[in-house]
Amino acid sequence: MERADLVFAIANWLALGGWLALALAPLKRNALVLAARIAAASVAAIYVLLLARGLAMGGGLPEGAGFDTLDGVIALLSRREAMLGAWIHFLAFDLFVGSWMAADAPKAGVPHWLLLPLLGLTLMAGPAGLVLYLLLAAAFRRRGRD
Template sequence: MWQALFDITNVIALVGWAMLILLPRRESVLFAVLYGAIGLLCACYIVMLVSLVGNLVDPVPAAGSLPQPEFEYSVQGLMAMSRSEGAIVVGWTHYLAFDLFAGLWIARDADKPGVSRLVQVPFLLATFMVGPMGLFAWLIARAFLGARADDAG
């Protein structure tokens, strides 16, 4: 089950990224990315998280891992919590949704002052692959590419 959910969420994210990078930036495309991809990833995340935390589904512990102790807010606690297929898929879906949201923001932010799509692509691909690094690169570059810092909202 968890592998299937992992596959489904990855397809949703890939479709969203492909639309964002390859299609014309019409409002209908941006709407589809926001609600059809990001919104759907968020909905999947919520259902999986509630199901997992509410013990409605089996988290399928990773092979060789010890039984999970009560959650403790620490590095060790996070490691213990993430030793299941369910926790990994829920966490990965979290990354997929937020990275795509950051990519959508970058695209919209870059479109406002007319930054070329060819210039945008490396930032979008970096955000797709290494989320915060791509976003950070855009935050630095926007000052030099005509985007205004006071227009961040």
């Protein structure tokens, strides 16, 4: 197995463990949210190591790479190592957002059975899950005040 494939597998398994902890959060919410956050931080640490390694190794950017155009971003992510970093970036941030949602849900009055599909959506399409959670939590908070 190539090193990049191993890093990919490790990051995926760490993130999956964090998502499993969030799914089981009602059993022991504080400890399981903390476990998910530790998993997210571990995945983020892998990202930092990849970023530092990439900067140290140099090699320059692909021609046309940059953040100012869509084509520039496509060029930026055209290398396998860059795509691995981008994927790990998604894993870390989506898991952290999910952990925040699981910690916030009891305060908002959102039952865990309603949170579960939103955690799944956050895993698969991060911002969509977050937006729907924010709307649902706002509705539950408003209902609790009325």
